[in-house]
Amino acid sequence: MQFHRLSLALTSATLFLALSGCSGVAAGAHQAVPAQPANGAADHGGDVSDAAAELGDLGPDDGYIAAGERVALSDDVPAVANLDPALREALQASADAAAAAGRDAQFTLVDGWRSARYQQYLFDQAVAEYGSADQAAKWVKSPTESKHVQGEAVDLATADAMDWLNRFGGEFGLCQIYANEPWHFELAADASGTCPPQLEDGSAG
Ligand SMILES: [Zn+2]
Numbered sequence: 210m211q212f213h214r215l216s217l218a219l220t221s222a223t224l225f226l227a228l229s230g231c232s233g234v235a236a237g238a239h240q241a242v243p244a245q246p247a248n249g250a251a252d253h254g255g256d257v258s259d260a261a262a263e264l265g266d267l268g269p270d271d272g273y274i275a276a277g278e279r280v281a282l283s284d285d286v287p288a289v290a291n292l293d294p295a296l297r298e299a300l301q302a303s304a305d306a307a308a309a310a311g312r313d314a315q316f317t318l319v320d321g322w323r324s325a326r327y328q329q330y331l332f333d334q335a336v337a338e339y340g341s342a343d344q345a346a347k348w349v350k351s352p353t354e355s356k357h358v359q360g361e362a363v364d365l366a367t368a369d370a371m372d373w374l375n376r377f378g379g380e381f382g383l384c385q386i387y388a389n390e391p392w393h394f395e396l397a398a399d400a401s402g403t404c405p406p407q408l409e410d411g412s413a414g
Pocket residue numbers: 252320357362363364390392393394
């Protein structure tokens with residue numbers, strides 16, 4: 210039954226990501242779906258309608274991945290290239306293991322490494338969205354705290370990959386850290402492959 214609960218959780222996550230557009234909330238999506246947490250808007254790139262006006266000169270060199278786009282682990286872009294090599298290798302090893310097991314899971318990313326100024330932009334967006342730094346911190350960390358800025362976190366694009374990592378990621382050191390972010394993984398397992406208890410959200414730890 211464990212897997213049943215997992216499937217339900219992932220279905221919710223998939224819906225959430227679909228509704229949010231994952232790496233950029235579709236314009237007006239918040240208003241259209243008020244019950245959704247106003248999103249990984251913060252963690253995933255902000256509102257599309259604001260993006261063009263406010264992104265300024267932020268671009269791929271900052272790890273920016275446009276709304277609706279995703280990158281592969283093999284892509285030569287800063288969002289991937291600037292990841293901790295150990296994290297990138299663990300993700301590739303997981304993808305290889307999933308493929309070897311006959312699982313058609315795409316280990317693509319909507320977010321990887323981000324520059325500090327890109328993270329600051331996301332944090333500022335989140336503060337505007339949620340009304341306070343404390344509330345924003347539930348979804349996005351400051352540049353000094355974000356594991357994305359350190360190259361030590363990725364946000365996966367597909368529920369298949371999230372599902373695989375939730376079952377087997379620990380064997381490769383990979384763990385979901387926050388209960389409210391099923392897409393966000395870091396190298397956090399202990400030597401026996403056990404992940405730490407999930408934190409409620411980004412403000413919890
Ligand atoms: Zn993340």
